[in-house]
Amino acid sequence: MSDIFTLGIDVGSTASKCIIMRNGEEIVAKSLIDVGAGTSGPQRAIEAVLEDAGMKKEDMAYTLATGYGRTSLMDGIADKQMSELSCHAKGASFLFPNVHTVIDIGGQDVKVLHIDNGAMTNFQMNDKCAAGTGRFLDVMARVLEVKVEDLGRLGAMSKKKVGISSTCTVFAESEVISQLSMGTDKCDIIDGIHRSVAHRVTGLAHRIGVVPDVVMTGGVAQNTGVVKALQEELGCPIKTSPLTQYNGALGAALLAWQAASRRR
């Protein structure tokens, strides 16, 4: 029997990610473009992943879109769209078969998923507020004049605990500015920011119940400072993967494979 290739596309609010899988088992290619819904990002990510795989769109047995901009791909690109919730659950279950809780911090939302036998059976999401999301960290990095990808490394150098108490992004921004004007070390402030995010996300996670294994996905999972702070707050280890940013696209490619198999 010939191989089945499926494409998963995750059009997030800040980035577009693609994964091509062979037979729902092996990742063949991946791509990431740093702009998301409403931009050229999705199209560029698709072109990049196909080029990486040396394949054409017609080679894909099934394409499934997810993420904030998922519906925009239903116009001839994707065969189906599913919420990022199910896709993150699927992707995390593939990477960590014993997962029961997924914490995904994306560009503009936070999700906590409860997983049973690889399927999402319940979830919680943040309210309209941006606090605790990737956007919150973007804003803080800008105020601190550091790159967002350096936050984890810098926070690890903290020597003193600084409390960033505000949960509101705007209020926290002014709190950070006050700390800077008082001469507080940037690394200590960053550590405080990480703990502030962790505290907020923990509240959300407890609403649904935290059952190990706990996996963290999404771009913020690359920030070792947030992961460490979350582990401390939750009191349990958190697993992450180098593919964390691709997790939604991975889940989409897996669900696409399931759909393609059913179609056959």
Next chain:
Amino acid sequence: MAKQVSPGVLALRKVVDDVHKEAREAKARGELVGWSSSKFPCELAAAFDLNVMYPENQAAGIAANRYGEMMCQAAEDLGYDNDICGYARISLAYAAGVRVSRKYDPETGEYIIDPSTGKPLKDADGNVIIDEATGKPKKDPKTQTPYLQLDNIHDIEALPDGPEKERRWEAISPIRQMRIPQPDFVLCCNNICNCMTKWYENIARMCNIPLIMVDIPYNNDVHVADENVKYVRAQFDQAIKQLEELTGKKFDEKKFEHACANANRTAKAWLKVCDYLQYKPAPYSGFDLFNHMADVVTARARVETAEAFELLAKDLEEAVQKGETTTPFPEKYRVMFEGIPCWPKLPALFKPLKANGVNVTAVVYAPAFGFVYDGLDEMARAYYKAPNSVCIEQGVDWREGICRDNKVDGVLVHYNRSCKPWSGYMAEMQRRFTEDLGVPCAGFDGDQADPRNFNAAQYETRVQGLVEAMEANKQAKEA
């Protein structure tokens, strides 16, 4: 084809129309017209033949007609904080004389049409007609509406009599909720929410009118203690005394008993209507129940209301027998909708539910208005129990009972920015629903009246997530 409306629904619509018409006529005759909170004992007002209007229903109607934002902003301009309940803000703006009005050309007197309004024009085959000049769909002129602006009845009243004054009166939006007479007294019972107390105090002060207050403290217990009943009974007596002073009439016990009998009959018929949601598939949707809330709130002590609900129950029985439903899609999933709907965003609320075959077969707000009692003590107990005056154990028990009876697969929770007491304990309730009933829950942010607090994209993702979780649950059970 025009949608078929059942005789029961038509009768219910007539009841509310009559309530409004009678209040307007009473005001024109110089009789007293009051405003009342939704769960004030209407039986007391009925004993004095008083015409009473209901600001909560009025605000819901104003919001559903897309005037919520304008009225909320008008209240904010008066100094009321954006965090206050949207119903309260709309009502306070209205009490201050603010009205949504249609813009007209002062020279011709014609209304100025807003070109962005209206539905696309279609040809005989139902195809949308494109305007060649713009490349966009042409608008059906019959569905276009004038630009809207705010006016104030006190400014209009100050004008000299003449055509300009008449024109401005006429330009006020014709919806009945914008034509409610100003109050001569207010009846407030804070069982339904605590914001009510300050809301009604403000109206009373603003309009310089009497406030008749029945205070129902939050109940930490599932049972209503005898001393609580005594406290409320004493307030009923005081309210009767105040109404006697206000109207110059003696309390008519016969009329009161008659009103109680009608209210009980209405409640029984209403609960019977609510129970039809237990059928699978349900012959209608929980959103239909919300549409009938106006009757059970504004006219539950009228015999016509009881008769109309009895007629609706008969219609539903027939629909069940014939296997018919008002839900315009096959019912794949059944959910409880928790909280008041986002009235300004009903189409957006309904869209993903329809797309995913989700029928709302349980709502807690509606049956909360179906209470049956015998005698004054039981009446006091009945009024003691309202969605925001009961403890979490009672609240969970009510909801889980409805979820079981109405066989829901999931729960959709509206975190209503207008209603902090209600939304505040929902996180814990959600946790218990999942634990006790084994169903997934999804929450979304919104508002019952202020459209600025709702985001359609966020809502759609949550509904889709809920559907996917319900599907996973279903498959796991089948496996």
